Amino acid sequence: xxxxxxxxxxxxxxxxxxxxxxxxxxxxxxxxxxxxxxxxxxxxxxxxxxxxxxxxxxxxxxxxxxxxxxxxxxxxxxxxxxxxxxxxxxxxxxxxxxxxxxxxxxxxxxxxxxxxxxxxxxxxxxxxxxxxxxxxxxxxxxxxxxxxxxxxxxxxxxxxxxxxxxxxxxxxxxxxxxxxxxxxxxxxxxxxxxxxxxxxxxxxxxxxxxxxxxxxxxxxxxxxxxxxxxxxxxxxxxxxxxxxxxxxxxxxxxxxxxxxxxxxxxxxxxxxxxxxxxxxxxxxxxxxxxxxxxxxxxxxxxxxxxxxxxxxxxxxxxxxxxxxxxxxxxxxxxxxxxxxxxxxxxxxxxxxxxxxxxxxxxxxxxxxxxxxxxxxxxxxxxxxxxxxxxxxxxxxxxxxxx
Amino acid sequence: xxxxxxxxxxxxxxxxxxxxxxxxxxxxxxxxxxxxxxxxxxxxxxxxxxxxxxxxxxxxxxxxxxxxxxxxxxxxxxxxxxxxxxxxxxxxxxxxxxxxxxxxxxxxxxxxxxxxxxxxxxxxxxxxxxxxxxxxxxxxxxxxxxxxxxxxxxxxxxxxxxxxxxxxxxxxxxxxxxxxxxxxxxxxxxxxxxxxxxxxxxxxxxxxxxxxxxxxxxxxxxxxxxxxxxxxxxxxxxxxxxxxxxxxxxxxxxxxxxxxxxxxxxxxxxxxxxxxxxxxxxxxxxxxxxxxxxxxxxxxxxxxxxxxxxxxxxxxxxxxxxxxxxxxxxxxxxxxxxxxxxxxxxxxxxxxxxxxxxxxxxxxxxxxxxxxxxxxxxxxxxxxxxxxxxxxxxxxxxxxxx
Numbered sequence: 001x002x003x004x005x006x007x008x009x010x011x012x013x014x015x016x017x018x019x020x021x022x023x024x025x026x027x028x029x030x031x032x033x034x035x036x037x038x039x040x041x042x043x044x045x046x047x048x049x050x051x052x053x054x055x056x057x058x059x060x061x062x063x064x065x066x067x068x069x070x071x072x073x074x075x076x077x078x079x080x081x082x083x084x085x086x087x088x089x090x091x092x093x094x095x096x097x098x099x100x101x102x103x104x105x106x107x108x109x110x111x112x113x114x115x116x117x118x119x120x121x122x123x124x125x126x127x128x129x130x131x132x133x134x135x136x137x138x139x140x141x142x143x144x145x146x147x148x149x150x151x152x153x154x155x156x157x158x159x160x161x162x163x164x165x166x167x168x169x170x171x172x173x174x175x176x177x178x179x180x181x182x183x184x185x186x187x188x189x190x191x192x193x194x195x196x197x198x199x200x201x202x203x204x205x206x207x208x209x210x211x212x213x214x215x216x217x218x219x220x221x222x223x224x225x226x227x228x229x230x231x232x233x234x235x236x237x238x239x240x241x242x243x244x245x246x247x248x249x250x251x252x253x254x255x256x257x258x259x260x261x262x263x264x265x266x267x268x269x270x271x272x273x274x275x276x277x278x279x280x281x282x283x284x285x286x287x288x289x290x291x292x293x294x295x296x297x298x299x300x301x302x303x304x305x306x307x308x309x310x311x312x313x314x315x316x317x318x319x320x321x322x323x324x325x326x327x328x329x330x331x332x333x334x335x336x337x338x339x340x341x342x343x344x345x346x347x348x349x350x351x352x353x354x355x356x357x358x359x360x361x362x363x364x365x366x367x368x369x370x371x372x373x374x375x376x377x378x379x380x381x382x383x384x385x386x387x388x389x390x391x392x393x394x395x396x397x398x399x400x401x402x
Numbered sequence: 403x404x405x406x407x408x409x410x411x412x413x414x415x416x417x418x419x420x421x422x423x424x425x426x427x428x429x430x431x432x433x434x435x436x437x438x439x440x441x442x443x444x445x446x447x448x449x450x451x452x453x454x455x456x457x458x459x460x461x462x463x464x465x466x467x468x469x470x471x472x473x474x475x476x477x478x479x480x481x482x483x484x485x486x487x488x489x490x491x492x493x494x495x496x497x498x499x500x501x502x503x504x505x506x507x508x509x510x511x512x513x514x515x516x517x518x519x520x521x522x523x524x525x526x527x528x529x530x531x532x533x534x535x536x537x538x539x540x541x542x543x544x545x546x547x548x549x550x551x552x553x554x555x556x557x558x559x560x561x562x563x564x565x566x567x568x569x570x571x572x573x574x575x576x577x578x579x580x581x582x583x584x585x586x587x588x589x590x591x592x593x594x595x596x597x598x599x600x601x602x603x604x605x606x607x608x609x610x611x612x613x614x615x616x617x618x619x620x621x622x623x624x625x626x627x628x629x630x631x632x633x634x635x636x637x638x639x640x641x642x643x644x645x646x647x648x649x650x651x652x653x654x655x656x657x658x659x660x661x662x663x664x665x666x667x668x669x670x671x672x673x674x675x676x677x678x679x680x681x682x683x684x685x686x687x688x689x690x691x692x693x694x695x696x697x698x699x700x701x702x703x704x705x706x707x708x709x710x711x712x713x714x715x716x717x718x719x720x721x722x723x724x725x726x727x728x729x730x731x732x733x734x735x736x737x738x739x740x741x742x743x744x745x746x747x748x749x750x751x752x753x754x755x756x757x758x759x760x761x762x763x764x765x766x767x768x769x770x771x772x773x774x775x776x777x778x779x780x781x782x783x784x785x786x787x788x789x790x791x792x793x794x795x796x797x798x799x800x801x802x803x804x
Binding site for chain 1: 628704715719726795
């Protein structure tokens, strides 16, 4: 199940980036499961990674290689997360980097490894390593769509976004792909996302742009409250295009980057496991952004709200109960206002005067639902995107060893 | 669905307590939905209530009447939570107390109101008030089982527990009933529980006993992470039996009370919405009890762990990932040990050396599952009880307006 149409945009070439995809048979044969992204020399690369304490071996290695060297290759396998694999996992992640480096003529520390799939099984190293020549052979500057397919696991559709922006009279392009459908409550990054631009951006600025962009995109989505062991979001700037410098350029670039990151994050929710609804939670009038996020995530994680959304039931009592249990001090519920789309649900601590079931049900019948919650205690706001909790969510996760 | 057999114990008489139950037709006809508990003059009564900021009108009124007067009657209706009902809800809760007081010849402030059921609908006051004479007529010291049935909503079975303890050469009895099946992540109390003893206990001590007992029982269970708007747990000491005084008596009484409270709390989990498993999460070697609770609840709330439990899938990677995202600072995952029953699942950051799928699956096949997590960083511990996430959970909450 998924919400809305599956649209993959035409992805322009990013000069300095090539992508290759192949079938290594890591979990099962006949499926694209190995992707390499080649980055031109001189590119800057920033990354954010999961804060799950049990983070996977490739996360450790990628983080180390990112700080120590000049990244030239990203290698991503699906079907196996190489997480919870202890010392063997670390050895396998490093061996993958070393072999790819040897084949490509770069040091192993210039390779960043990423894995996604089942937790706790050792990587099938023979199959993985023997597929590396083929995936390097497949490298192409038009390989975005195949790569977006190659990084999927329980996802039902590839996810891509692109944007352009004028910098110094020239066109800068930003392309991104992402994957993720379950175990989605990113903390500093999503499951996996790779974004590249041809702009020239200094390392420190690139890191800031990514960190702030992720705060407004991947860190604002949740399918099931479960933060993955393998989350990573990488941002590559090849420097083949104009340099981003000066406040006006930076503002324009940041807007375009945010659009790409938010598109990719939202695509994960639209393809959330078992999703039948795409839900936007806008919380306003909070004292702090964190308070707004806390309320939004409390509602977004409530199984009772999520099953009501699945049932298209305007069960505002469940929304109200979830808001009421959010970790907010000195909460005056009399000031809370909740709207469902254009319909006022709650005010003055109870059901809004003019509310009718018919009006609520009409909004709930849609696939895209906006819930606006105003707390009446400040000026800060946050937006979180989530999906519903369906029978199919249970089937996917009870019937399938992910 | 529910876990284990539905056993309701033989409940002895508690001198000074009578219970009446009737059908008021609050939500639908032909269902016991109105209960009154009469407490003898001179009894002490303690209560804990939900911390949900949107707490229901009866919670406000019960809390006020508890501190201002000498409680003589508790009146509980199901089918309607009288929550999110604003001023009308407050007026209705007070009117219920006033009318019951008038009929029984006590001030309205000696009546504590409790409601559970659908949120946001006004109470059907005419039906409720006109059933009060019948429910008073039904008062009996053997009315425990009928009352346990009368307070149910989506529960599939009545819940009761009883214990006796010797105090000063005489037998003290403790009886309790509880209800709750969904919207269960109590915060200072569960959905509804009423416990009574014939012991004599001073008000301050009674409040301490209840607060501490609830911390070890109702505040350690979760079905779906959703704290209700109407949670309340009441403890009544009629004083018809011996006085609890002195450390030895107190220790024995506390043990017996804890047994009753834990039995009642566990009964809620066994009857959790759609539950097919009863899961005990024991977290040890934490720096603080709060840290142990945080880890236990993070695992207990993980939809991926809960669906794996439903599938009887020893998917230890999901448990590990949930532990890893718990809010614990400076977490050294190398020290974490996770056991599933008697089977070692995780050690040294990965799958335990001797682990086999067969051994894990054998434990998971049971209805009662114990997961032990040792953090290797301290001496504190906590135990949390939870249920799984099944198709039936989604059906109950998507198909039924609760």
